[in-house]
Amino acid sequence: MAECTHLDQIHDVKPHTQGCEECLKMGDRWVHLRLCLSCGHVGCCDSSKNKHATKHFHATKHPIMRSIERGEDWGWCYIDELELDFA
Ligand SMILES: [Zn+2]
């Protein structure tokens, strides 16, 4: 089974914003929120039309995000395309 080799890029971050940073600026809406575990950026998921969490990865190469939806404790490594469990 594949393993994520980017766990050392996870920092003790706090979400910068309550909602997707870019959507808030644009006055747009999102479906779910994802937190970048390298820098604390909050972006919207791929079900949202703006996909800011994925765009944040492409812009910064920060590899790992996690869901900050209530009751969800999974994350995702964009580089390995691997689901992570933060439970
Ligand atoms: Zn990884």
Ligand SMILES: [Zn+2]
């Ligand atoms: Zn967004």
Ligand SMILES: [Zn+2]
């Ligand atoms: Zn980031």
